[in-house]
Amino acid sequence: MSNDQPQNPGRVSHLPPGTPLGEAQLRPRDLEKARANFERFARGEPISVDVGEIERELGSLWQQASHDGGTGVVGRAALWNLVIPARGREALARTKALIDEIAPALPVRAILLCLDDAAGGADLSATIESHVVSQPGGGRIVYSEEISLFGPPGAEAHFGAMVRALQVPGVRTATLWMDASMPSTLLVRELLPVTRRLIVDTSSCTAPMHLQDLERLAARTQPRPVADLGWLRLGSFRLLFAGLFDPPVGGAPLRAATKLVVRHRAGGDVSALLIVAWLGQLLGWRPLRSSETPDGGLRFALERADGGSVEALMVPGPGACDASAILAIELQSGRDEYVVTRDAIDEAHVQLPIAPPRAVKLDGYSDAELCEAALGPRGRDSLFAQCLEYAGRLWALR
Amino acid sequence: VEKIAVPAALPNPLREGLVEERIPEPATMVIFGASGDLARRKLLPALYSLTRDRLLPARFAVLGFARHAQDDDSFREEMRRGCDEFARRRPVDAALWSAFAKNLFYQQGAYDDPASFQRLKARLEEIERALGLPGNRVFYLSTPPSAFAPVIRSLGQAELAPKPAPGKPFARVIIEKPFGVDLETARALNRQVHEILDERQIYRIDHYLGKETVQNLIVFRFANGIFEPLWNNRFVDHVQITGSETVGVEGRGGYFEQAGSMRDMVQNHLLQVLSLMAMEPPVAFEADGVRDEKLKVLKALRQIPESDFERQVVRGQYAAGSIAGRAVPGYRTEPGVNPASTTETFVALKLFIDSWRWAGVPFYLRSGKRLPKRVTEIAIHFKEAPHLLFGRRAHMVRPNVLSIRIQPDEGITLNFGSKLPGPALEIAPVSMEFRYGTSFGMEPPEAYERLLLDCLLGDGTLFTRGDEVEASWSWVSRIHQRWAAESAAGRTSLPAYAAGSWGPEEADRMLAADGRAWRLP
Numbered sequence: 001m002s003n004d005q006p007q008n009p010g011r012v013s014h015l016p017p018g019t020p021l022g023e024a025q026l027r028p029r030d031l032e033k034a035r036a037n038f039e040r041f042a043r044g045e046p047i048s049v050d051v052g053e054i055e056r057e058l059g060s061l062w063q064q065a066s067h068d069g070g071t072g073v074v075g076r077a078a079l080w081n082l083v084i085p086a087r088g089r090e091a092l093a094r095t096k097a098l099i100d101e102i103a104p105a106l107p108v109r110a111i112l113l114c115l116d117d118a119a120g121g122a123d124l125s126a127t128i129e130s131h132v133v134s135q136p137g138g139g140r141i142v143y144s145e146e147i148s149l150f151g152p153p154g155a156e157a158h159f160g161a162m163v164r165a166l167q168v169p170g171v172r173t174a175t176l177w178m179d180a181s182m183p184s185t186l187l188v189r190e191l192l193p194v195t196r197r198l199i200v201d202t203s204s205c206t207a208p209m210h211l212q213d214l215e216r217l218a219a220r221t222q223p224r225p226v227a228d229l230g231w232l233r234l235g236s237f238r239l240l241f242a243g244l245f246d247p248p249v250g251g252a253p254l255r256a257a258t259k260l261v262v263r264h265r266a267g268g269d270v271s272a273l274l275i276v277a278w279l280g281q282l283l284g285w286r287p288l289r290s291s292e293t294p295d296g297g298l299r300f301a302l303e304r305a306d307g308g309s310v311e312a313l314m315v316p317g318p319g320a321c322d323a324s325a326i327l328a329i330e331l332q333s334g335r336d337e338y339v340v341t342r343d344a345i346d347e348a349h350v351q352l353p354i355a356p357p358r359a360v361k362l363d364g365y366s367d368a369e370l371c372e373a374a375l376g377p378r379g380r381d382s383l384f385a386q387c388l389e390y391a392g393r394l395w396a397l398r
Numbered sequence: 399v400e401k402i403a404v405p406a407a408l409p410n411p412l413r414e415g416l417v418e419e420r421i422p423e424p425a426t427m428v429i430f431g432a433s434g435d436l437a438r439r440k441l442l443p444a445l446y447s448l449t450r451d452r453l454l455p456a457r458f459a460v461l462g463f464a465r466h467a468q469d470d471d472s473f474r475e476e477m478r479r480g481c482d483e484f485a486r487r488r489p490v491d492a493a494l495w496s497a498f499a500k501n502l503f504y505q506q507g508a509y510d511d512p513a514s515f516q517r518l519k520a521r522l523e524e525i526e527r528a529l530g531l532p533g534n535r536v537f538y539l540s541t542p543p544s545a546f547a548p549v550i551r552s553l554g555q556a557e558l559a560p561k562p563a564p565g566k567p568f569a570r571v572i573i574e575k576p577f578g579v580d581l582e583t584a585r586a587l588n589r590q591v592h593e594i595l596d597e598r599q600i601y602r603i604d605h606y607l608g609k610e611t612v613q614n615l616i617v618f619r620f621a622n623g624i625f626e627p628l629w630n631n632r633f634v635d636h637v638q639i640t641g642s643e644t645v646g647v648e649g650r651g652g653y654f655e656q657a658g659s660m661r662d663m664v665q666n667h668l669l670q671v672l673s674l675m676a677m678e679p680p681v682a683f684e685a686d687g688v689r690d691e692k693l694k695v696l697k698a699l700r701q702i703p704e705s706d707f708e709r710q711v712v713r714g715q716y717a718a719g720s721i722a723g724r725a726v727p728g729y730r731t732e733p734g735v736n737p738a739s740t741t742e743t744f745v746a747l748k749l750f751i752d753s754w755r756w757a758g759v760p761f762y763l764r765s766g767k768r769l770p771k772r773v774t775e776i777a778i779h780f781k782e783a784p785h786l787l788f789g790r791r792a793h794m795v796r797p798n799v800l801s802i803r804i805q806p807d808e809g810i811t812l813n814f815g816s817k818l819p820g821p822a823l824e825i826a827p828v829s830m831e832f833r834y835g836t837s838f839g840m841e842p843p844e845a846y847e848r849l850l851l852d853c854l855l856g857d858g859t860l861f862t863r864g865d866e867v868e869a870s871w872s873w874v875s876r877i878h879q880r881w882a883a884e885s886a887a888g889r890t891s892l893p894a895y896a897a898g899s900w901g902p903e904e905a906d907r908m909l910a911a912d913g914r915a916w917r918l919p
Contacts, residue, residue, distance in 0.1 A: 236452075239421065242412035243456050246423045247532035247567060251408040282411050345491075350456065356528025360456045360495050376806065 046367035054071050054128060054166065058145050061130045077107035077144055079175040080375055083163055083191060085113040085156075085182045092148070099146055101368030103131035106375060107144035109168050109368025113159045115182065116148045125150050156183050170271060172196040174375055177231075192221060203323050205270045209392045216390045227379035229370040231387075233324040234271060235378075236363040237340060237348075238278060241329050244338045244352050253333035254283055257304070260292050260312040261330040266296070268325020272314040275329060276300065277391035281383070285310055287390075290397040300394060320345050405764065405800035410465065422854035424457035425534035425568075426522060430549050431541035432462025432504065433472065438480035440605075441540065442502075444846035449498050449844075450487040454850055459501040459525050463518060465508055473504035486844050501529065507539060510548035515556035522558075533567035536853055540574055547590045547660065561596050572601040572853055575666050577862070577914075580878060581871040588864045601853045602862040605887070606667040606774070607674075608845030608852075610747070610834060611808040614774075615674050616683065618802070618810065625800075626679070626781065630755045634913075635797060637675070637761045638777040640919050641668050643768035644721050646743075646897075651734025658741045659713075663765040665874045667774075668861065669696065671804065672761060675776050676751055685858040689866060696869035700750040703877055709911065710749065711877060712904045713742035716768040719897030726768060726897045740890050743767045746905035748912075764905060768897035773919045774804040794825040799917065808842060809833035 016161065028117045062076050084099075086092045092114045099110045147166055149159065167173055170245070174197040177187055193375065196223050200214060207242050220225040245251055260279060264272040279286065284305035300312040319327045321342060328341040339351040348362040365373070427445070429437050448454045450530050460474050478499065481490050505521050507514030526533055537553060539546055550571065553559040559569040573591075578584025591600060606612055619626055628634070639664050647654040654662065674694035680687035702710045717728040730737050744766030751761065779797040788795065799813045811831045818824040834842050852860055892903035900906075902914065909915055 232773055238412075239452075240456055243424065244412065245410040246455070246457075247410075247534070249410075249532075251410045251412075254411060255408070264886075278411075282414055352530060354527070358457075359497075360492060360528070363452050 009312040015141060022118055044084070054126060054147060055095045057128050058130070058147075060143075061128065061345055072086075078109040078168045078171050079106060080108045081111060081163075081167045081171055082108040082375075083111045083113065083173060084175060084176045084178070085110070085115070085186055085191075086179050087115050087181045089114075089119060091179050096146070096148075098368055098371065100131070101366065103144050103369055104133045105368075107131075108243075108371045108375075109113075109166075109171070110146040111163055111166055112146065112148040113156070113163070113186070114148060115156060117153060120211065152208065152317070156186040156190065159186060163191065164194055167194065175201055176371065176374075180204065183226045187217075188220070194220070196224055197227060197228045197230065197375065197379055199379065199392070200225065201270075202228050202270050203233060205230075211273065211388060211395060212271060212392045215388045218388055225380045226383070226385065226388075227374035227381070228384055229367065230271060230324075231274060231381070231384045232266065232370045232373050232378060233322070233365060234274060234278075234326065235373075236365075237275070237324065237326050237329060237342075240340045240348060240350060240360065240362070241331075241338075243339070249338075249352060249354060253306070253336060253338060255281075255306070255333070256308070257310055257331050258282070258308070259330075259332040260310060261315060261328070262313070262326065263317055263319075264329075264330040265319060265321045265327060266316040267297075268316070269314065272324045273298075273391045273394060274387055275326060276312045276392060277387040278383075279347050280312070280329075280394070281390045285312075287394050287397055290394065292398075298398075300397070308381060322346075360386065408780050410664075414804050421453060421455055421594045421878060422851070423534055423551060424455045424529075424531050425536060425854055426459045426525060427538060427758065427850075427854075428461045428463055428518070428522070428533055429538045429540055430463050430509065430545070431539070432789040433464040433466035433468070433476075433664070434540055436540045436740060437462065439484045440846045441843075441850070442477040443485035444844055444850055446481045446485050446490065446495070446498060447487045447844065448847050448851055450485075450491065450494060451847075453847075454854075455781050456661060457531055459503065459529055460481050461518075461522060461525060462502070462504040463507055465506065467506050468504055470503050474499045474502050474709055477502060480544065481685075483893075486847070495736055498866070502521060502720060509545040512552060512555055515558065519558055520682060523624070534569075535567070536572065536609050538571045538572045538574075543574075543576055543579075546573055546577075547587060550591055550594050559595055562611065568599075568856065570599050570601055570853055570856070571595060572603050572850075572861075574603055575664055576661060577602050577666075578869050578871060579661060580781045581822075581868060581875040583838075584867050584871045588868065589630055594654060597864060598858070600861075600864065601849075601858060602760045602864070602867060604666050604862055605845040605849065606668050606804070607670055607860040608847075608849040608863070609804055609808065611804045611810075612674060612844035612846075613848075614803060614808075614810075616688070620679055627700075631757050631759045633780055635757050635779045636759060636914060639672055639761065639775070640777070640917075641671075641676075641763075641765040642771060642919070643767050644772045645767065646716070646726065646729065646768050647735065649733065651732045654743075655735055658743050659745045659767065660755070660874055660877060661745055664745060664763060664906070666862075666869050668765055669699075669870045669873075670866075671774075671776060672763065673788075673866075675778075675802075676753075676756055676761075678755070683859070684862075685861075688859050689863045693863070693866050693869055695753070696866060696873065698751045698753045698756075699873045700752050701873070702749070703879075707880055710907065712767070712893075712902065712908055713747040713881075713891075714744035714893045714895045714902035715739070716743050716766070716897045716903070717894040719768065719772070719899065721768060721898050728820075728894075729768075729827060737893055740885060740892055742892065744769075744895060744901045744905070746901060746908060748908060756774075762909060762914075762916070764916070766895075766901050769900055770898050771919065772806065773917050775801050776804070777801040777917045777919070782790060788825065789824065796827050801917070801919070803919075807833055847914045 077382050088097045092112060094111055101302065127148045131144045131146065144294040148163055164241050175187070175191045175195040176199045178201045202211065202214065205211060246255055260276065262272045262275045280302060285302040288301040288303055293299050296316050302312055304310055314327040317327060319342065322345050323328055326342065328339065331338045336353045337351065342348045342349055342362060346362050346364050347359060349357050349359045351357045410473045429441060431437065431593050445460060478495060487606065503525060505518055515847050522535065525531065537559065539549055559571060562568060612619050619629060673695040676695045677691035678694065708864060715729050719726060727742050729735060730739050746762065746764040749761050749763065778800040781824055782797050786795055795815050796813065801811045803809050809832050812831050813827050813829045815825045816828045849860060893900040906916065
């Protein structure tokens, strides 16, 4: 291992490694007081989850990490409270793996909210874990925390209060909403009021019509930003394509564009629609009408700011691709073509009239990297909201 | 050679929304002195790490230029070895390097030879044509200082550095330190540079300013409401700025003999740090706003009166001693050093800033080689509480110290007194510590990465302006003049200190005379 690489996060858990997150295995740190409180709630009495107990246990885990670390100070850090709802044990396991990846680069207090359909009774429980990341030489240790709350369907009505109690004070809260099977009431009623940044993933939208739901949601969160992992995934392609129009080419060909083709993997309509929306929004193209094409794609007729016409095509097709689902962006302006084409998952070539075609590396991002980006300045991209609105208008033409 | 027609390009509207990416326009960086250590250890590793972090544009080329004869391939191999050893992002990704290296080129030439610069121009145009580059150019002067003026003159003669114009490609020049050796030479160099270049094209680099904590100094002061009200002579007792090194002259005896610690560290690094620490709030966080305020601090440095010179200026030279358990030789026995050298390897200063904010607050600066620890920090010592309640335990109370660590382990520590647990009233100092690595879980980028990127983006905030350089030389040169006069009179006072100590006793006495002591960083 290179000296410059942080070591993998050490997960200090109250569960033995590899233990499935079944009800029985939650025993070691399930919180009896919380359980008793929930039983009271189930009998119709108000519940009061003893978050003080959770905080005390987290404190002792921190002290334990300091003693075990052997290198002096262990910093307890959280730049965000990160709330992630997940339905079922599989989704929870994926979420935990994501937190494992995020923790070395971005200390957060992760609060995972799991609705477990298989859980019997009206039980509520919690586990706590910590992530210890040592840096080269052992001199720097980051310690961040993870709290998982479990409940049966219906418990979502109480997750909001628990999140409010478990937030690190003075630290912003983000909600990563990736599991569309979670009840939307949890997001809208319980989580949005405490959320400073909502993170979604449009790549998981099964149809473009979900973009309209998302647009309504984004309008509701104003002025707080909505970050989209799908939009961030498109970043590499957008950057490469935008770079074609840096000097000496400049923006003139864009202003005179006549045809745009976005090739995408089947099922990647949402990503393709966002690309069309990105160009349409920035270039001032007015959506006029749309039609379906024989190959299952979409054709949009658009009007340029100078009154000229642009035809935009979304063309599904096969090809190696990452989750962004974009295979190529081709823009025709007069007789010139400006093209970025994916050749492999991490390779593309760019083509523009003033230089020979050139292969370039196409960056790929893991979900963890995208989450880190979404929690940083790139998660405040106001252009996304505009493109979302534009994509909604395009879709409404159908 | 066919000339590229460069029309004034319309702005690229697709750049909107990509601002946060901070990715510059396609460009070529020409490194003069490309066969030297800086290119291999710092510049190419920084450019590689920027590429790895996806911060350079897809169309970007590097053209090395030096007297040494080599071809593109051997230059690439040498730079690959440098990246393998020094890049922040290691191990080097083979596929990424392969793509990056394709755009590395080398051109042999002499710095004062017009024909060499014509060949350089032709090569640049050939590369730009092949890669579809727009003609944006950054020229990095990683050469001996004596070559600065000839290179810039040659750039001008070859029409390689046209003045900025809207819609035209940019030409920027990064100049390494030292920028002059005294006020006169700095002024002369500024004049020579300005004959060819507009000030907006000049990026005088001081890598200290690229360090994350130095930039954080501005954020710390002006983004937190609780500190700025304390940042003045009502609450601050004194300030200590330390820049210490464990190394000796490391084979650069010839250079250091001419420079000494005052030129090597104080005139640039420490005075830049001081000016950022002491400046007034700028009207905006942009290049000239920040540099205007730094300049005011440098101009407000009180000249040290003749009568107080010995009480406010101490210099020293290291003798043999021990560093980290290893015996090390004295300065005068280092290679390239005159056995009777009177060059200072340590300097300690007490200075004042004549401003409303800092009136009466002493700033103690020290810098030296072969000190026990490599550290650069600013320590702000606050005044004692006006009345101590704790009777005979009052001696346990220590004034609060806010220390800002610039290197290594970049971070901030605040010391304060706290009651020890137990029935008795015992007071002990404790510290609250913030470290970049701990709180953000990530290593800050190397200073050169930040500064190269800023230059490509046209952001001069973290570079030194010509008038700042002259203002700092103006203050420092007076000290050199006094030392020269002492030397001429045969009265040179240059106490020795053992390598591995914190400098000569005279430096301790300087603070002791004020009832203070150096902080152990």
